[in-house]
Amino acid sequence: MTDNATAVRTDRVTAVRDAAYRIRHHVLDMGEVQGQGYVGQALGVADLLAVTYRDQLRYRADDPHWGERDRFLLSTGHYAIGLYAALAEAGVIPVEELETYGSDDSRLPMSGMASYTPGMEISGGSLGHGLAVAVGVALGLRLQANPARVFTFVSDGELDEGSTWEAAMGAHHHRLGNLIVMVDMNALQADGKTETVLGIEPAHDKWASFGWFTQRVDGNDVEALLDAFDRAAAHAAPEGTPSVILCDTRIGRGVPLLEQREKAHFMRIDEHEWQACRDQLTAGYAGSVNA
Numbered sequence: 001m002t003d004n005a006t007a008v009r010t011d012r013v014t015a016v017r018d019a020a021y022r023i024r025h026h027v028l029d030m031g032e033v034q035g036q037g038y039v040g041q042a043l044g045v046a047d048l049l050a051v052t053y054r055d056q057l058r059y060r061a062d063d064p065h066w067g068e069r070d071r072f073l074l075s076t077g078h079y080a081i082g083l084y085a086a087l088a089e090a091g092v093i094p095v096e097e098l099e100t101y102g103s104d105d106s107r108l109p110m111s112g113m114a115s116y117t118p119g120m121e122i123s124g125g126s127l128g129h130g131l132a133v134a135v136g137v138a139l140g141l142r143l144q145a146n147p148a149r150v151f152t153f154v155s156d157g158e159l160d161e162g163s164t165w166e167a168a169m170g171a172h173h174h175r176l177g178n179l180i181v182m183v184d185m186n187a188l189q190a191d192g193k194t195e196t197v198l199g200i201e202p203a204h205d206k207w208a209s210f211g212w213f214t215q216r217v218d219g220n221d222v223e224a225l226l227d228a229f230d231r232a233a234a235h236a237a238p239e240g241t242p243s244v245i246l247c248d249t250r251i252g253r254g255v256p257l258l259e260q261r262e263k264a265h266f267m268r269i270d271e272h273e274w275q276a277c278r279d280q281l282t283a284g285y286a287g288s289v290n291a
């Protein structure tokens, strides 16, 4: 790499790390409003959301309905807390609004609702449907000659749903090269470890055998994520192979107190622990002073 290319790369990595740190802070602040929630998952995917919103997605913060925006479809409605944090970081919703999370009349309900929140493209939560919706959106955009791409977020638990695989087959059949799927491979579901509930390995081989351009990365390694998204973006085309990035993430990432929780799917966190969580996050952050 030339000196200039190295500097550009360093700037990108730093910007994403700073964004991920702020997203995690927002998540803790929102979680504290309710005293509980899907905090562990959101901390786990903060790097992924930061790469997406800070580095990859084309959108206009002041015009969430801009026709050529890249769509971000959150299939897992329970991850909404993470997406709200990312939307605040992206300037789509005001940071001050985050404290209304989960309250009556808030635009930020605990499960993602498209009609409530700017930037929330679909109402996810009935798991296993997001990818099928994404296939329809990607097909529709292509028919309209719209250059937008469709980024779709699904969980490893959703790989246990047959509908996900029907949609994966459909995306390949229709040559949806404008579709990029990211899977949170956090190895966990509501009923326990994914491999215990219904094993999905070897996940890479499964996606590849469905005809997808498949990558698997450490979902908490910003540099590895940037490389994977860059490769997926380079691969994107109106008619081509759909792309999937399997991201191995760690629940509670950045807050050791929460990384070690036994019951991690839905966390109850005591009143006195929230500040300790924030302190651990700050202490562990190795990024720039800009955050």
Ligand SMILES: Cc1ncc(C[n+]2csc(CCOP(=O)(O)OP(=O)(O)O)c2C)c(N)n1
Pocket: 041, 076, 078, 125, 126, 127, 128, 155, 156, 157, 158, 186, 188, 189, 190, 191, 264, 265
């Ligand atoms: C169709 C459907 N079945 C069951 C549920 C109940 N449910 C909510 S979250 C969840 C776990 C799904 O796995 P995953 O998203 O991997 O869980 P996490 O990583 O968040 O622990 C389940 C079964 C649901 N929302 N929708």
Ligand SMILES: [Mg+2]
Pocket: 155, 156, 157, 184, 185, 186, 187, 188, 189, 194
């Ligand atoms: Mg999971």
